[in-house]
Amino acid sequence: MTVEIERIVTHTDFDGVVSAAVCSLGLSCEKFVFAGPVSVARAEIPIGPADAVCDLPYPLECGMWFDHHPGNLEAVRLRGIDPGTIPGRFDAKPSCARVVFDHFSGAGLAMPGHLALTVAEADTIDSFAYTSVEEWRRETQGKLVDMGLKAKADSFGDQIRFLGRLVLLVRDLPLDEIARDPEVAGRIESFRSDEARMMKLIEGAVSFLPGDAAHELVVMDFSHHNRQPRIQRNLAYLLHPGALGALTINSSFAGGRKTNGLSFTLSLSMNLTGRDHGKDAGEIMRSLDLGDGHAGAAAGRVDCSSKQEMLRAKERILAEIWRMWSEMPVGGGG
Numbered sequence: 001m002t003v004e005i006e007r008i009v010t011h012t013d014f015d016g017v018v019s020a021a022v023c024s025l026g027l028s029c030e031k032f033v034f035a036g037p038v039s040v041a042r043a044e045i046p047i048g049p050a051d052a053v054c055d056l057p058y059p060l061e062c063g064m065w066f067d068h069h070p071g072n073l074e075a076v077r078l079r080g081i082d083p084g085t086i087p088g089r090f091d092a093k094p095s096c097a098r099v100v101f102d103h104f105s106g107a108g109l110a111m112p113g114h115l116a117l118t119v120a121e122a123d124t125i126d127s128f129a130y131t132s133v134e135e136w137r138r139e140t141q142g143k144l145v146d147m148g149l150k151a152k153a154d155s156f157g158d159q160i161r162f163l164g165r166l167v168l169l170v171r172d173l174p175l176d177e178i179a180r181d182p183e184v185a186g187r188i189e190s191f192r193s194d195e196a197r198m199m200k201l202i203e204g205a206v207s208f209l210p211g212d213a214a215h216e217l218v219v220m221d222f223s224h225h226n227r228q229p230r231i232q233r234n235l236a237y238l239l240h241p242g243a244l245g246a247l248t249i250n251s252s253f254a255g256g257r258k259t260n261g262l263s264f265t266l267s268l269s270m271n272l273t274g275r276d277h278g279k280d281a282g283e284i285m286r287s288l289d290l291g292d293g294h295a296g297a298a299a300g301r302v303d304c305s306s307k308q309e310m311l312r313a314k315e316r317i318l319a320e321i322w323r324m325w326s327e328m329p330v331g332g333g334g
C-alpha cells in the first residue's frame with residue numbers, strides 16, 4: 001500500500017532546498033514545509049503519513065524518509081525501528097540531495113541535465129569538503145545561490161516564502177540562471193555587505209596567544225560587546241589563511257542581559273581537513289571542564305560572580321587552552 005505524498009518537509013539549508021527540488025520532480029508534489037533538525041527531533045511540527053521528509057531526523061511517523069546523517073540513522077535504530085522498513089532511502093552520502101537523486105534516478109526517472117550539476121554542488125557545500133581557504137572562498141554558482149539563501153531575511157515568514165520559491169527555481173533552472181534572478185541577486189548583495197560588516201568586527205577582535213609565534217590559533221574576543229554580535233567565525237581565515245583553528249570568546253547572556261560569564265567556541269580550520277593530526281577541540285573543552293563537542297568544533301562556558309573574577313578566569317582558561325592545543329600534534333600528511 002502506498003500513501004500519496006502531499007507535502008515535502010525539508011531542512012532550511014542549501015541541501016534541504018535541493019533535496020526538496022529533486023523530490024518535487026520524483027513525487028509530483030509542490031507543497032513544501034521548512035524545518036530545522038531540532039524542531040523535528042522535538043516533534044514540534046506535525047508530520048504524518050502524507051509527508052516525505054528530507055535531510056532531517058526521522059519524525060514520529062512519515063510517508064517517506066530521505067537522509068544522510070549517520071547520527072539520525074543511529075537514533076532510528078535506538079528507537080527499535082528497522083531502517084529497512086522505512087519507505088525512502090538512507091545513505092551516508094555527502095548530501096541528502098545525492099540520496100534523493102540516486103533514489104529517483106535509480107527508479108527510472110529521467111532527471112533534467114542541470115539537476116545533476118546542482119546536486120554535485122550540494123555535495124561540496126553540505127559536507128564542507130574544502131581543504132584550503134582559497135577553495136572555500138572560490139565562488140561557484142552553487143555558492144552564490146547559497147549566499148542568497150543565507151542572507152538575513154526581513155522576517156521569518158519572508159524567509160519561508162523565499163525558500164519555497166527557491167525550491168521551484170532549483171528544480172527548473174540551472175544555478176547560473178538562478179543566481180541572476182533579481183530577488184536572488186539582491187539577496188547575494190545583502191549577504192556580501194553583511195559579511196563586510198562582520199569582517200570589520202572580526203578585524204577589531206583578533207589576537208594571538210602568548211607563545212603562538214606561528215599564528216596557529218586565531219583568537220576573537222567579543223566579550224566587551226554589550227550585545228551578542230552575529231559573526232561567521234570562518235571569516236577570520238580570510239585575515240589569517242594559514243591558521244589551524246579559531247577560538248571565539250563571548251560574554252554569556254541570560255534573558256538578553258549580559259552576565260559576568262563567558263562562552264567559548266573552538267573549531268579547526270579547513271587546513272586540517274583530511275590531514276592526520278591530533279588537534280581535538282572537544283577534548284580540550286572536556287578536559288578543562290568547560291563543555292563538550294567533537295574534534296572539529298566544540299563549545300564551553302564558565303560562570304563568574306564578578307567582572308574581576310571573569311577577567312582572571314579568561315586569562316587562566318586561555319593559557320590552559322593554549323597549553324593543551326600546543327601539546328596536540330599537528331601531524332604530517334596533507
Ligand SMILES: [Mn+2]
Nearest residue numbers: 015055096126
Ligand atoms: Mn544535509
